[in-house]
Amino acid sequence: MSIGEFLFQMTEAIRQTPIVEFSLWVSDWPFAIWLQSHFLAIPGFQTLHILAIAVLFGSTLMLNLKVLGVSGKDQTLPQIFNRYQPWIKGGALVLITTGIILLISEPVRNMVNPIFWIKMGVLAVTIVVSLWFQAAVRGRMEQWDVSPGGQGSIKLGAVALIVLWMLVMVGGRWIAYAPV
Amino acid sequence: MANSIWASIEQSGLGTTIASNEWMFPTIETIHVFALVTVIGAIAIMDMRLLGLTSKGRSVKAVERDTVPVTWIGFAVALITGLLLFVSKATTYMANPYFLWKMGLMAVAGVNMAIFHRILSKGIDEWGKPGGSIPAAAKLSGALSLGIWLIIPFCGRVIGFTLGVYY
Secondary structure: OOHHHHHHHHHHHHHOOOHHHHHHHHOOOHHHHHHHHOOOHHHHHHHHHHHHHHHHHHHHHHHHHHHOOOOOOOOOHHHHHHHHHHHHHHHHHHHHHHHHHHHHHOHHHHHOOHHHHHHHHHHHHHHHHHHHHHHHHHHHHHHOOOOOOOHHHHHHHHHHHHHHHHHHHHHHHHHHHOOO | OHHHHHHHHHOOHHHHHHHHOOOHHHHHHHHHHHHHHHHHHHHHHHHHHHOOOOOOOOOHHHHHHHHHHHHHHHHHHHHHHHHHHHHHOHHHHHOOHHHHHHHHHHHHHHHHHHHHHHHHOOOHHHOOOOOOOOOHHHHHHHHHHHHHHHHHHHHHHHHHHOOOOOO
16 A cells, blocks of 8 residues: 555545544634634744744754764753753743644644644654653763763664654644645 | 746756656655754754853853754755755746745845854854853844844745745
8 A cells, every 4th residue: 555545545534533523613713713814824823833843853952962972062961951951841832832723723624634643643752752751861861971871772762852853844744745 | 038047947857857746845845844943943042142041151152063063954954955946936936025035034144144253253262151241243143143043934934825926
């Protein structure tokens, strides 16, 4: 089965669920109508969504490249962690908020769309890995430069998170190109 | 006719290949997104350090060492992918005011950066170290850069919504 066929089958399956009715109901919300009827509203919120991922991804790169020993060599891991961790959290908050607004702005196009659900699946995995990663870094960072024990899985997590966020971006871009 | 230059670019083998292929344009766009979020994220970290908003415990030079390589790699990828996207729709983009604004703003950002590196960055090695204050002109340059890079993705996004509006 080709990717196109798989996505088509997935769309057919979504059409059998109450998601269709729900998305139609959301499209009648006054806020949805307001977003639809103001030409710059959707690109405006999309821009905020992109700026939020820029903050999140840029901060993730700085933290994870430090973990991988590539950058931030004049700093300790706790210093880099404390510098970027709040921006990762803040970026994620703006990302989710604007994401919900964008979902409301075009409910049917988004929800009756296999790429959207694949993106949400990847996002869920990314959030879980991210929470584990942050807890793991926090637990190890004070001894980071003293003993190398337990760094392997954290370094692997650092690479995995960068790849996962890129996959989330792939999903975001391809929602507009889903064969529906 | 200036118009024929853009038309011949668009009708080139590369332009028609990208335009007629189902997955090429969105794939290049996706790589463009990877690149632009990297560029904006890294530039914002540097600009906010110049403005004294973040990384205050660290010298400007140290923050620059972390962000400049990331910025240049991201920018190179954004430029290459951006050119490929442009080639496939050159006439449409050249008629689009948001595209022209985007190019103009990037030019201003480039000039601002050149002035920063050639003139304003004298003594940068001491900035942000104990007793080393950041000159107002450098802060202004940072603020301008940050402002421009927040507007550029908006222009980019609106282009996608106005492709059918301008010819």
